[in-house]
Amino acid sequence: MKLGITGGKGGTGKSLVSTALATELGKRGKKVLLVDADVDCPNDDLILSIERKKIDDIKGKIPVFDSKKCTKCGKCSEHCMENAIVFVKNRTPILVKEQCTGCGACSLACPVGAISYDTQNIGAIYKGEKDGITLLTGEIKIGFEEASPIVHALMKKATEIEKEFDYVLVDTAAGTHCNVISALVGVEHAFAVTEPTPLGEHDVQLILKLLDVLGISKNLILNKAGIAESEKVEEIAKKFNAELVGKIPYSKEIRKKYSLGEAISGKEIEAIADAVEVLK
Numbered sequence: 001m002k003l004g005i006t007g008g009k010g011g012t013g014k015s016l017v018s019t020a021l022a023t024e025l026g027k028r029g030k031k032v033l034l035v036d037a038d039v040d041c042p043n044d045d046l047i048l049s050i051e052r053k054k055i056d057d058i059k060g061k062i063p064v065f066d067s068k069k070c071t072k073c074g075k076c077s078e079h080c081m082e083n084a085i086v087f088v089k090n091r092t093p094i095l096v097k098e099q100c101t102g103c104g105a106c107s108l109a110c111p112v113g114a115i116s117y118d119t120q121n122i123g124a125i126y127k128g129e130k131d132g133i134t135l136l137t138g139e140i141k142i143g144f145e146e147a148s149p150i151v152h153a154l155m156k157k158a159t160e161i162e163k164e165f166d167y168v169l170v171d172t173a174a175g176t177h178c179n180v181i182s183a184l185v186g187v188e189h190a191f192a193v194t195e196p197t198p199l200g201e202h203d204v205q206l207i208l209k210l211l212d213v214l215g216i217s218k219n220l221i222l223n224k225a226g227i228a229e230s231e232k233v234e235e236i237a238k239k240f241n242a243e244l245v246g247k248i249p250y251s252k253e254i255r256k257k258y259s260l261g262e263a264i265s266g267k268e269i270e271a272i273a274d275a276v277e278v279l280k
């Protein structure tokens with residue numbers, strides 16, 4: 001079964017829940033694939049102290065300018081929405097590789113066919129294993145901005161091996177953008193993690209709306225419970241027909257475990273794992 005751990009706002013505890021849930025399901029004898037799809041800043045390997053090894057480089061297309069054919073018209077630069085082409089009058093254009101998404105618009109715009117393509121490394125996929133958990137992470141190369149090819153490659157890799165596991169847990173990036181949607185494709189049920197703050201309460205409603213649009217059933221998990229009243233989160237759960245299946249307290253012990261690279265455990269995590277097992 002493929003499950004999403006998501007939440008709208010950053011810093012609500014998606015990775016904390018994902019790693020704790022993977023560990024608890026592992027303890028129950030389940031084979032778990034944890035997919036860290038926050039490719040700008042993957043950290044599940046650090047929380048679980050899993051040594052990961054690179055299994056794939058991810059390549060992207062980049063344009064190459066033929067200075068002999070180029071008439072120095074500047075059209076390629078005008079059509080690049082990423083501002084990845086620097087054009088100076090009477091000079092062959094210069095590419096800023098880190099900005100290029102490989103979309104191909106520049107070569108379509110070039111009137112003389114002076115643009116061909118090469119490839120460049122834009123990121124990598126890593127794999128690691130520990131205590132019955134297999135971890136897949138994608139990571140964008142430092143300096144590059146377009147993360148969507150990394151998320152696509154990571155989810156493709158996860159799909160190739162998902163049949164070997166009882167559960168696939170997809171730990172998404174924060175937000176409701178394309179890379180979160182790509183990570184949620186194929187997910188059968190999602191857990192939205194939030195916190196009792198105005199921003200947490202606002203952003204979780206955005207992700208719950210998105211899950212409704214995607215037709216994915218969902219539950220809510222409240223992290224940092226106790227730092228403020230949780231009535232508003234309970235109201236949101238009712239409004240979106242999502243059960244509040246876990247309340248993780250804000251405690252010194254949890255913060256200490258987290259900072260030491262240990263997955264958290266306890267009755268709150270067991271309750272979330274129970275909610276997962278009921279789904280199957």
Ligand code: SF4
Nearest residue numbers: 080100101103104106
């Ligand atoms: S491939 Fe797309 S992003 Fe890259 S330089 Fe050309 S137009 Fe810009």
Ligand code: SF4
Nearest residue numbers: 070071073074076110
């Ligand atoms: S559009 Fe083609 S010809 Fe014009 S500057 Fe770019 S590469 Fe050169």
